[in-house]
Amino acid sequence: MRFSVARLARRLHAIGLENGHGGHQLGCEEAIATIKGSKMLQNSRVPVHWREVIPETVTGRGISQIEGVIQNSKKLCAAVQQAIIEDIGSGDREELLVVGGDHSCAIGTWSGVASRLRPYGDIGLVWVDAHLDAHTPNTSPSGNLHGQPVAHLLGFGNDELSRIGDAFPKIKPENLVFVGIRSYEPEEREFLHKLGVRIFYDDEVQKRGISDVMSEAVDRVSHKTYGFGLSIDMDGFRVEDAPAVGTPASGGIIADEFLKFMTTHAMDKLLVTELVEFLPKYDDVNRTSEKLVTDLVEHIYLPRFARYDIAEELDQRRRKQAYA
Numbered sequence: 043m044r045f046s047v048a049r050l051a052r053r054l055h056a057i058g059l060e061n062g063h064g065g066h067q068l069g070c071e072e073a074i075a076t077i078k079g080s081k082m083l084q085n086s087r088v089p090v091h092w093r094e095v096i097p098e099t100v101t102g103r104g105i106s107q108i109e110g111v112i113q114n115s116k117k118l119c120a121a122v123q124q125a126i127i128e129d130i131g132s133g134d135r136e137e138l139l140v141v142g143g144d145h146s147c148a149i150g151t152w153s154g155v156a157s158r159l160r161p162y163g164d165i166g167l168v169w170v171d172a173h174l175d176a177h178t179p180n181t182s183p184s185g186n187l188h189g190q191p192v193a194h195l196l197g198f199g200n201d202e203l204s205r206i207g208d209a210f211p212k213i214k215p216e217n218l219v220f221v222g223i224r225s226y227e228p229e230e231r232e233f234l235h236k237l238g239v240r241i242f243y244d245d246e247v248q249k250r251g252i253s254d255v256m257s258e259a260v261d262r263v264s265h266k267t268y269g270f271g272l273s274i275d276m277d278g279f280r281v282e283d284a285p286a287v288g289t290p291a292s293g294g295i296i297a298d299e300f301l302k303f304m305t306t307h308a309m310d311k312l313l314v315t316e317l318v319e320f321l322p323k324y325d326d327v328n329r330t331s332e333k334l335v336t337d338l339v340e341h342i343y344l345p346r347f348a349r350y351d352i353a354e355e356l357d358q359r360r361r362k363q364a365y366a
């Protein structure tokens with residue numbers, strides 16, 4: 043049934059988690075309201091149907107937010123599981139987008155997807171980011187939970203957080219790849235290297251180009267899996283392409299080339315996309331980050347919805363400054 047017939051998906055369903063207290067700076071909790079109200083996104087060719095928006099539970103800042111993140115992760119996981127029960131985000135007709143929030147939301151998102159699809163197979167994950175986000179509470183220098191989702195998804199760290207959805211690790215190291223990495227602490231790099239996780243650092247991306255790297259990344263996470271997820275942190279892109287972030291890092295992915303890849307590579311096994319770390323109050327006068335969020339949604343999903351080759355049309359739309 044899956045992947046054997048042409049996809050005729052018609053709707054993009056979205057789940058939002060309004061979380062921000064896992065971040066280094068506050069403000070990502072405002073991303074859902076901005077994206078929901080975005081005229082650019084409403085005028086895009088991929089209308090978003092909001093299924094559910096989950097308010098954030100706050101218990102503190104830094105590591106004191108861990109109780110809050112446990113609550114938020116459980117709620118987001120349940121919402122994602124329910125969507126997949128309804129055949130949304132499971133590789134069939136209906137597509138699922140999860141919007142954060144700070145990147146700690148990834149624990150809820152991918153725990154929901156992995157636990158629900160476990161009877162069918164493992165899931166893969168492409169983690170597009172400037173950061174590795176692979177600390178445990180013991181190694182994190184900042185205590186911030188947005189720097190810790192990956193370790194928990196691999197089955198390490200806080201017991202409650204690593205057992206959201208079910209008691210098993212959510213991602214196997216061989217089914218995880220990072221793209222665009224350029225800011226991390228030695229402990230998290232060491233941890234991932236020991237597990238044998240493939241990391242495409244920013245210098246490799248600069249050398250090979252994002253298209254070449256992404257096609258290898260997608261191949262790797264598709265190989266032995268039921269399907270894969272895409273977790274996109276806005277700070278993975280160059281600051282000029284995505285200014286509205288709380289932890290910017292120099293270098294980064296050229297958004298235009300990333301978007302072009304999305305229209306030229308089939309990504310048949312993509313299950314769910316997650317967009318995180320958009321911090322609206324830092325957007326510029328042209329609302330460059332809001333435009334990139336819109337472009338990402340259009341470039342990832344329009345090719346999946348259209349029956350004809352959409353690459354050229356998207357190319358033209360991207361170049362048009364009409365939104366600003």
Ligand SMILES: NC(=[NH2+])NCCC[C@H](N)C(=O)O
Pocket residue numbers: 144145146173175177182183184185186188189190225226227275277289319
């Ligand atoms: N999702 C993010 N923006 N993560 C940034 C993490 C920064 C740093 N490695 C930390 O643990 O605090």
